[in-house]
Amino acid sequence: MLQELHLARDEAEAARRAAEQAAQSKSRFLAAASHDLRQPLQSLLLFAEVLSAGTLGDRERRTMASIERALGALKMLLDAILDISKLDAGITTVSLHDVSVREMLEHIEAEYAGRAAERRLGFRVVSCDAVVRTDPALFGRILRNLVENALRYTDRGRILVGCRRRGDRLVVQVSDTGIGIADDKQQEIFEEFVQVGNSERDREKGLGLGLAIVRRLSGLLGHPVAVRSILGRGATFTLEVPLVRPAAGAGDAAPVATERADAPDGARTVLIIDDDPIVLTGLVAMMANWGQRTLAATSCNDAVDQMESSGVVPDLILADYRLQAGETGLAAIDRVWGHAGWEVPAILLTGDTAPAVLRSAHARRLRLLHKPILPPELKRAIEETWSQAAE
Ligand SMILES: Nc1ncnc2c1ncn2[C@@H]1O[C@H](COP(=O)(O)OP(=O)(O)OP(=O)(O)O)[C@@H](O)[C@H]1O
Ligand SMILES: [Mg+2]
Structure with missing residues (x-):
């Protein structure tokens, strides 16, 4: 008997370890x-930007617009994978505020009413004056995922976003009159890559990551999520959020917008370090388009050589994280700092979503951008880095 118990315990332990390994x-x-896909996508985004800045005929311009739309969709998919990696790495920080539900829901209404109307769906938001304790950005991401799904999986009828009090909690609900979800699928849909009606895996229909992100965010915030649905008759997703006592104001709810820095006048020199020649050429071409001078290097040594031979100390370093021969962008930035004699503002670009990389950049307080980055985002990051350095 005792032996059987031991055996059962060992088996359970082995199964737990196997499950842990599978998750890892x-x-x-x-x-x-996502790293390997980000690299080529980054080059495509850069080249598309360079091409569309040139003179194009009508037909080419339309084709360019389609290319840019397709690239945008691809980037969205990769961003979803990155979101998951970040959540799993445990570096997504939660910042709790007293948030006005009315304000949150007004944003949602403004964002989606147009799309619902285009699809001839009713869209009603029934708001309330409650104030809840949550992270407004993460809470918004949960709601957006739920509303996106309601829109995607409803062909006719309406979508309703509402809320009601339940004790010291507020239940926010998103319901639709769409295709619904069979009983035996209602848990599964929260797993990564699970999609009920997309066996052909058409990427236009998403990846099946929305609810996996929702589940992780719900765990992180401690806001339970649940679903009720009858196949063919629509679905209702609910989210429970703690209420703040009515006396508290909703004052600090608005997320702080980052100031846009003005474009720097006069050309400055950007030192670009990337071992992928295609990405390097793309970045150099784009910087030139923006009126910046560049130094281009493919390794730590090359970066120092470039500085020595040009006699120029760059105003900014833009370094890829993973370089050849085991070198990293962090090491390259260190070398340039050592050579320049001061900490030149630097941006680290990475296609890596590995938790360790994210953490080490975080620890160095370096600005970290994830490939693929859209040219306007890169431009804004550069301007912000310069304006912070000038403070
Ligand atoms: N409101 C809904 N009505 C019916 N089915 C739904 C609804 N929401 C989700 N589902 C089902 O759950 C699956 C998983 O949803 P999830 O949001 O994770 O992925 P997705 O919407 O398919 O793709 P992604 O969100 O990554 O773009 C969907 O493919 C769909 O089958
Ligand atoms: Mg979805």
């Missing part, structure tokens, strides 16, 4: 896949 290798796979 999944996390590593996601990080690796």
